[in-house]
Amino acid sequence: MLFKLLTTPLITASLFAGAAQAQTAYPLSLENCGVDITFDHAPKSTVTIGQAATEVLYALDLGDQVIGTSVWFTKVLPEFETLNASVERLADNDPSFESVVAKRPGLVTVQYEWHVGAQGIVATREQFMDVGIPTYTLPADCVGKDNSTGSDGTRTQLYKMDSVYRGVTELAQIFDVPARGEEMVDALKTREAAAIAKAKGLDLPDASAAFWFSSAEMDIDPYVAGQGGAPAYMMNALGLRNVVESNEEWPTVSWETIARANPSVLVIARMERRRFEADDIEKKLEFLKSDPVASQMDAVKNNRIVIMDGHSMDPSIRNISALETLADALASFGLK
Known part of the structure; x- marks a missing residue:
């Protein structure tokens, strides 16, 4: 199952309706x-x-x-x-x-x-x-x-x-809107906790993942998420092992190395920019299906691919929607 990130409204007007007018x-x-x-x-x-x-x-x-x-x-x-x-x-x-x-x-x-x-x-x-x-x-x-x-x-x-x-x-x-900030943070924390609890309830101790942001060229080593940034947080929070062990935030790692690690789930970035050929999500998907190495990964064979906006992989309030989407994907992939 190919799973796409569906953004949900982070804040609604009604959220602040009853907020105390703190200053x-x-x-x-x-x-x-x-x-x-x-x-x-x-x-x-x-x-x-x-x-x-x-x-x-x-x-x-x-x-x-x-x-x-x-x-x-x-x-x-x-x-x-x-x-x-x-x-x-x-x-x-x-x-x-x-x-x-x-x-x-x-x-x-x-x-x-x-x-x-x-x-x-x-x-x-x-x-x-x-x-x-x-x-x-x-x-x-x-x-x-x-x-x-x-x-x-x-x-x-x-x-x-x-x-x-x-x-x-x-x-x-x-x-000078401190109450809005408090309510927004409370709402985001509630959603964060729910997504984490959903993944924990799946009991997937051996599940792993890799996040592919882009590649300078389609046939060279991709930029993938290391151990430090927002994707690493998502994987850690949901009980997924990051198959990329580098401490760099976005290291380049060969497809041979990633394929040997054989992640259970592959998360790939969709973005508007076209700095690199691999910024194009359709070209990413085409590469995964046709490359003799990448196509052999279980995540690709079983279509356990999650598409996220590239900006959701940066530190931002979008991380919560991304966390929810990844938790939902894990529940649907039948990894057990």
């Missing part, structure tokens, strides 16, 4: 990815650099404050399509420093330090501060992670959803 006590001081930041009041506007940051703000019902977005990996979550269509997109990929500053935002909300950080390709945090614009980076990109080692960085601790929840909570505090 943030300003000045609010936070330690954010090694930088101390203080807010004397809620920002009136923000530009986002990174889709994960954009979708957190939308989910917190802060779309009116988002005046520009950038760095898109795939389509916005379906429940935010109308809202997103009304927000200016500064760039599909990396925005220029000048285009962000020209919007005069009260805050720049960032997904990755390699965009805005010590060696930021858009700018450093100091450059934004020099023009009076504070920045906030999602903690999922720096908690338990060393970003001095390259664009992907190196995980020094296993990624957990706690860092995503921290980002939701802190952004809600910054924008």
